[in-house]
Amino acid sequence: MAAVESVEQLRERLLSGTADVATRMRTVFALKGLGSDEAVHVLGSALLRETSALVAHEICYVLGQMKLESAMPVLTETLKDTQRDAMVRHEAAEALGAIGAPHAAEILAQFEHDAEVVVAETCQVALERIRWLNSPQRAAFDLEYGQYRSVDPAPAIKLRDSDGALKTQACSVEELRRILMDGAESLFTRYTAMFSLRNMHSEESIKVLCDALHDPSALFRHEIAFVLGQMADARSVPALKAVLLDVNEHAMVRHEAAEALGAIASDECDALLHEFRHDPSAVVRESCLVALDISEYNNSDQMHYTDRIVNA
Structure with missing residues (x-):
């Protein structure tokens, strides 16, 4: 150590x-x-x-x-x-x-x-x-950080019925997808669905999040990529790969896709990150270098991400 x-x-x-x-x-x-x-x-x-x-x-x-x-x-x-x-x-x-x-x-x-x-x-x-x-509405959302231990820009939705009463079972993926994809809702409200889908961490929730990578808002797309990085699930690799490959995508979104691939840390991800280490965008190429460092950590026996800096 x-x-x-x-x-x-x-x-x-x-x-x-x-x-x-x-x-x-x-x-x-x-x-x-x-x-x-x-x-x-x-x-x-x-x-x-x-x-x-x-x-x-x-x-x-x-x-x-x-x-x-x-x-x-x-x-x-x-x-x-x-x-x-x-x-x-x-x-x-x-x-x-x-x-x-x-x-x-x-x-x-x-x-x-x-x-x-x-x-x-x-x-x-x-x-x-x-x-x-x-606000009093704070009670309608989940304040638990759960496995991700992050302070999120919006909370996950708590269990609610249409009349506001607490549910006995969670919102369905279909309900959350409707909120997530509804451009008429505020970004904050859509974010609550995003983090709820992250917390579900199922095949269905991953698919919905990947579909949202086509949203018109670059900010929203970048947050989706960030959440997929937190989940670090190989089932999101094709969608994240498509984002990184798209040179017309906002650099901020491609950066998050690169770091998400580093978190997944598979051989396929590493090969793709190596390919983009010299991208014309400084943010993207630096993100690929950092992502490779994260991947190396994830595949190592280091207890903490910061362990190696002592020998840097």
């Missing part, structure tokens, strides 16, 4: 400018594991100077997962910076929603009609999450 590194050691590695992308990503998650305001400060410093949109967006994601309000100033600064990559600003907005502080609503409302559609849509989802956290 690798030795636990200090915050200062992790800071040096993350800010040195010499570590490769995969090592920086492992370092980001090592800092997440510390769960302290000091770790937040290091991650915030890295976020402001990180040149890789992939790593910067992952820092935002981790800051949201840590749920510490000390991260809010740097996340707000990142969201406000219209010169930053839209993927990074999107993740900053989502992180503010994950932290869930009521006073984050003011800054999110300023950007819910942003020129970048993925940023605008993310702010809308984050605002609805904050409203939900502070």
Whole structure:
């Protein structure tokens, strides 16, 4: 088992400018594991100077997962910076929603009609999450993290009848598919169906999620790919492969498909990721390198994803 590194050691590695992308990503998650305001400060410093949109967006994601309000100033600064990559600003907005502080609503409302559609849509989802956290409707959703242990942008649906009463059995896949595919519903509502289908983790729910990869919203498609990565089920490989192969697809969606393939970690996935290590899109090619690193970890005897950074 690798030795636990200090915050200062992790800071040096993350800010040195010499570590490769995969090592920086492992370092980001090592800092997440510390769960302290000091770790937040290091991650915030890295976020402001990180040149890789992939790593910067992952820092935002981790800051949201840590749920510490000390991260809010740097996340707000990142969201406000219209010169930053839209993927990074999107993740900053989502992180503010994950932290869930009521006073984050003011800054999110300023950007819910942003020129970048993925940023605008993310702010809308984050605002609805904050409203939900502070509403009586919170009881109608499942707060359990379950096996995925993630702070999601929307909760899974609890067991409900049409009149709002609690059910004795779960929503059917057909009910969830209807909500997921209904473009007239808010993204937040559709996300609740998405995470419910993830939690089901059945052949039928995987098929529905894969079908949703054709949705008009790039933000929605990217979240679907992320969820499929959490599930790490080989039955989703054909759909994820099609996304990565589509050079006309939004880079943010292809990035999530690549990392999902890394989580599945089969020989077929590795071969595909090797093929796209030199993609014209920096986000995609870096994601393939990180995904290969994740695949190697998943096929190793390492106890924790961050173990190898000690020897980096």
